[in-house]
Each structure stands twice: as C-alpha cells, then as structure tokens.
Amino acid sequence: xxxxxxxxxxxxxxxxxxxxxxxxxxxxxxxxxxxxxxxxxxxxxxxxxxxxxxxxxxxxxxxxxxxxxxxxxxxxxxxxxxxxxxxxxxxxxxxxxxxxxxxxxxxxxxxxxxxxxxxxxxxxxxxxxxxxxxxxxxxxxxxxxxxxxxxxxxxxxxxxxxxxxxxxxxxxxxxxxxxxxxxxxxxxxxxxxxxxxxxxxxxxxxxxxxxx
Amino acid sequence: xxxxxxxxxxxxxxxxxxxxxxxxxxxxxxxxxxxxxxxxxxxxxxxxxxxxxxxxxxxxxxxxxxxxxxxxxxxxxxxxxxxxxxxxxxxxxxxxxxxxxxxxxxxxxxxxxxxxxxxxxxxxxxxxxxxxxxxxxxxxxxxxxxxxxxxxxxxxxxxxxxxxxxxxxxxxxxxxxxxxxxxxxxxxxxxxxxxxxxxxxxxxxxxxxxxxxxxxxxxxxxxxxxxxxxxxxxxxx
Numbered sequence: 209x210x211x212x213x214x215x216x217x218x219x220x221x222x223x224x225x226x227x228x229x230x231x232x233x234x235x236x237x238x239x240x241x242x243x244x245x246x247x248x249x250x251x252x253x254x255x256x257x258x259x260x261x262x263x264x265x266x267x268x269x270x271x272x273x274x275x276x277x278x279x280x281x282x283x284x285x286x287x288x289x290x291x292x293x294x295x296x297x298x299x300x301x302x303x304x305x306x307x308x309x310x311x312x313x314x315x316x317x318x319x320x321x322x323x324x325x326x327x328x329x330x331x332x333x334x335x336x337x338x339x340x341x342x343x344x345x346x347x348x349x350x351x352x353x354x355x356x357x358x359x360x361x362x363x364x365x366x367x368x369x370x371x372x373x374x375x376x377x378x379x380x381x382x383x384x385x386x387x388x389x390x391x392x393x394x395x396x397x398x399x400x401x402x403x404x405x406x407x408x409x410x411x412x413x414x415x416x417x418x419x420x
Numbered sequence: 421x422x423x424x425x426x427x428x429x430x431x432x433x434x435x436x437x438x439x440x441x442x443x444x445x446x447x448x449x450x451x452x453x454x455x456x457x458x459x460x461x462x463x464x465x466x467x468x469x470x471x472x473x474x475x476x477x478x479x480x481x482x483x484x485x486x487x488x489x490x491x492x493x494x495x496x497x498x499x500x501x502x503x504x505x506x507x508x509x510x511x512x513x514x515x516x517x518x519x520x521x522x523x524x525x526x527x528x529x530x531x532x533x534x535x536x537x538x539x540x541x542x543x544x545x546x547x548x549x550x551x552x553x554x555x556x557x558x559x560x561x562x563x564x565x566x567x568x569x570x571x572x573x574x575x576x577x578x579x580x581x582x583x584x585x586x587x588x589x590x591x592x593x594x595x596x597x598x599x600x601x602x603x604x605x606x607x608x609x610x611x612x613x614x615x616x617x618x619x620x621x622x623x624x625x626x627x628x629x630x631x632x633x634x635x636x637x638x639x640x641x642x643x644x645x646x647x648x649x650x651x652x653x654x655x656x657x
Contacts, residue, residue: 252569255587261575279573284541320544 231263231276232348235329235338236356242329242336242395244272247348250279260389267293269399271309271330276346278323286326289313306330306337331395449501449549450475453632454486455583456497457619458555459597460563464612465642467495467555468619469583470627470654472635473502482656485638486583489647490516494529494556495640496536499583500570501549508548511539529556533566533574540572547571551582556642563642585626585633592622616641620652627654 233246246263249256263275263282267290275282292312296304304312310328317324325345330337342360344352392403453474458467469486472479487497488509496512498505515535519527527535533554540548552568567580579597581589594600596618599607610618619639627634637652 250573257569258567258575258577278571280537280541280544280569280571283537283573 231346232344232352233263233274233276233327233346234344234352234356235274235327236342236360237336237338240396241331242338244274244329244393244395246274246391248389248391264391264393265290267309268303270303270332271306271328272393272395272400274327274345276325281322281324282326285313285316285324288316303332305332329395331397336395451500452480452502453584454499455581455585455589455626455630455633456486456499456551456553457581457589457622458497458553458565459579459610459615459619460555460565461610461612461615462563463561463643465555465557465563465565466615466619466639467497467553467642468623468637468639469497469499470623470633470635470637472633474632482635487638487640489640490532491526492646493642494532494554495642495647497553497555497582498550500551504548504550508550512536528559529554529564529566530558536568537572537574540568540570544571553580553582557644561644585630588629589622589626592625612641623654
C-alpha cells in the first residue's frame with residue numbers, strides 16, 4: 209500500500225517529511241449546551257511550526273468540527289464534510305443532524321490510513337449533540353479529562369464555562385506554555401458563539417495563586 | 421555532526437568510517453537546501469529566498485532562486501526537493517491559466533492558496549517534498565502570507581520562514597515583527613523599507629550558520645504597482 213512508502217521516508221537515513229500535528233481538544237455537554245475548546249499549536253517533529261493554527265472548522269452556524277492529528281488530513285476532510293453538509297441541506301431542505309454528519313465523515317475516512325482525531329459537535333432537533341457527556345482528543349487529552357472530571361457539574365452556570373477554561377492546564381503541563389492560544393466556542397440552541405481566544409501564558413498568572 | 425534539525429538529509433553525507441554492512445535503497449527524494457521567507461505588511465508583501473542549490477556536500481548552482489512569480493500580485497517560494505519544486509510550479513502555472521480561461525479573471529492569493537492545498541493533498545501518500553510559502557496582496561490590497569506543509573495544511577500568517585534555516589529565522593522574526601518575548605516595547609507597524617532591511621539582515625545571519633543557505637539573496641517586493649526584485653550577495657562558503 210502506498211502509505212507504507214510514506215512511512216519508510218520517515219526513517220533515519222531517508223528524507224524526513226514532518227507533518228504538522230500535536231494538539232489538545234476538548235468538548236463537554238452541560239445544561240446550557242456544549243463547550244468546545246481547542247489549543248492552537250502545530251508541531252512538525254520537534255519544531256513548533258505555528259502557535260496560532262485554527263483547529264475548529266465552522267461547518268455551519270449549528271455545527272463545529274475540531275481537528276487533531278495531522279493538520280492536512282483534518283483540514284481537507286472536514287472542509288469536504290462542510291461541502292457535503294451544505295449539499296445535504298440543499299437537497300433535503302433541513303439541516304443535517306450531528307450523528308449523520310459524523311457518520312458522513314467516518315465513511316469518507318474508511319478507505320484510507322489517515323492520522324486524524326476529530327470531534328463533531330452541534331445542536332440538532334434532539335438538543336445538544338456530542339458523543340457522550342465529554343470527549344477529548346490529542347496528546348493532552350488525558351490531562352484534559354482529569355481537569356474536567358474534577359471540576360464538572362452538569363448544572364454549572366454559563367459564566368462557569370470561562371473559569372473552567374480547561375485548556376490552559378494541559379498546555380502548561382505538556383510543554384512550556386509560551387504564547388499558545390486557547391480558543392473556546394459555546395454551542396447554544398440558536399447557534400455557536402466564539403467565547404474567547406486566550407493566550408495561555410497570560411492565563412497561567414491568573415490561576416497561579418490557586419495552583420501553588 | 422549534523423544538528424537535530426528536521427530538514428537534515430543524512431542520505432548523502434556519509435560517515436567517514438566503516439559502520440558495518442549497509443543496505444542501500446533508492447530514495448525518490450533528495451534534499452536540495454534553500455531557505456524561503458515571506459513577510460506581509462499593510463499594503464505590501466515580501467518574498468525572499470537564497471539562490472544556492474545544493475546536494476549533500478556539493479553545490480549544484482549558486483544562482484537558482486526559489487521565488488516564482490505566479491500573478492502580478494502573488495509570488496510563491498518553494499524549497500526542499502528541487503525536482504518537486506519545478507513540477508509543482510509548472511502544475512500551478514497550468515492551473516492558473518485554466519482558471520483564467522474559464523473564469524475570465526486572475527486568481528486571488530487566497531484562491532491560489534486554497535488550490536495549492538488541494539494539489540498537495542492529492543499526493544497525500546507520495547508527497548511533494550516541498551515547503552511552500554505564498555506571499556502577495558489579497559483582494560483588499562493588504563499583504564498576505566500563506567504557509568504550507570508538504571501535504572497541504574495551510575494557514576494565513578503575517579510572516580513565515582521555511583526551508584533549511586527556518587528554525588533559525590522564525591524565532592528572530594517572532595521577536596522583530598511579532599514583538600514576542602519583549603516587554604515594554606511599542607508595537608510599531610512594519611514599513612516596507614524596514615521590512616526589506618530586516619529580511620536582508622536575517623538572511624545574512626542565516627548564511628553565517630546554515631551550510632545550505634548562501635551565495636545570494638533574491639528579494640521580491642509585491643505592491644499594487646507590481647513586483648520588483650532585488651539581488652543581494654551573501655556568503656559563498
């Protein structure tokens with residue numbers, strides 16, 4: 209299979225093609241909808257390619273897709289998914305459900321050996337859409353699970369979402385947190401809103417008193 | 421010996437002592453060096469590259485610039501494997517012509533970037549070994565820089581360095597243009613002349629420490645009046 213060839217290129221002695229990857233993404237449901245939070249770091253091998261990558265794709269005003277793993281795979285297939293969702297809306301005259309959009313993406317990926325971890329979150333007729341109560345992908349996902357598990361309450365107030373600001377913690381534990389930006393979206397009944405885009409190295413001073 | 425730089429090709433630079441039996445495999449790729457840089461300003465964009473073409477310890481050419489003009493408002497810089505750079509630029513030129521013939525207008529920088537992303541991803545499992553940076557003016561006349569990885573992931577930036585010395589140049593640009601890690605400094609927007617001078621200084625530094633970068637620097641400045649080019653000599657060693 210041709211993907212085996214790409215792997216041989218990455219061995220020592222061959223030319224190393226390093227692709228952008230490395231992420232923490234997180235989404236959880238609470239009383240007022242779904243919170244989606246992502247970091248914005250892209251690394252290529254040991255080099256930090258970028259600190260401000262956009263890892264959330266706004267498929268339509270009621271659907272968001274997150275990206276982790278290979279940046280090119282996620283960007284390409286989620287943009288294709290956005291096109292398919294738009295065609296679905298035009299053909300069947302109603303918005304696609306979150307489960308159907310996820311299944312479309314899953315079926316698109318089936319034939320290939322891709323490197324992507326992606327979450328589709330949204331609001332459909334049955335209410336907030338996410339697989340389970342909470343989901344996290346990427347290298348920092350284990351830290352994110354720990355943080356949210358300790359602070360999560362289903363009836364948390366909407367203001368609580370900004371203090372949960374969960375991504376600064378995994379970012380700061382993973383690597384040195386210099387200017388990594390954490391972006392948060394809130395999925396509500398009438399669509400998503402972009403809540404904030406914070407620089408993690410500034411947030412850490414905010415929370416430092418509680419930490420040590 | 422060689423640093424832990426991700427762009428190192430150890431294939432052709434052999435250790436000068438016997439290490440035991442080695443299996444030789446054909447590699448369709450080789451690394452021809454070179455560094456590319458692009459900076460976007462308020463109403464201008466600069467794309468610069470060195471002109472050295474190398475392979476292992478040899479230099480193939482001292483006059484092989486890596487900036488290619490695509491349209492009157494867009495320049496692309498390609499570094500990596502020279503064979504793939506040439507093929508890729510030919511394919512982009514052909515696609516630009518096709519677009520012009522069917523849509524009766526020139527492609528904008530953003531459109532070229534989106535198209536290049538799909539061209540690169542089309543070879544996801546046998547990639548073009550090219551690090552691309554597009555610099556130009558967007559449809560509002562503001563400077564735009566788009567940086568890519570070899571399989572097509574891209575984003576719009578204000579400045580980006582790519583190629584063999586990118587890991588040395590990018591932190592310098594972060595500091596001088598992005599004002600990162602500086603306290604109490606006023607964020608002055610970059611003028612065109614200051615940007616050109618900065619690019620020249622930055623490449624002189626790169627040529628000092630990176631063996632694959634040197635010989636000469638080609639700077640392409642994109643403004644609404646058109647594209648002007650300057651050539652500046654660099655270290656030849």
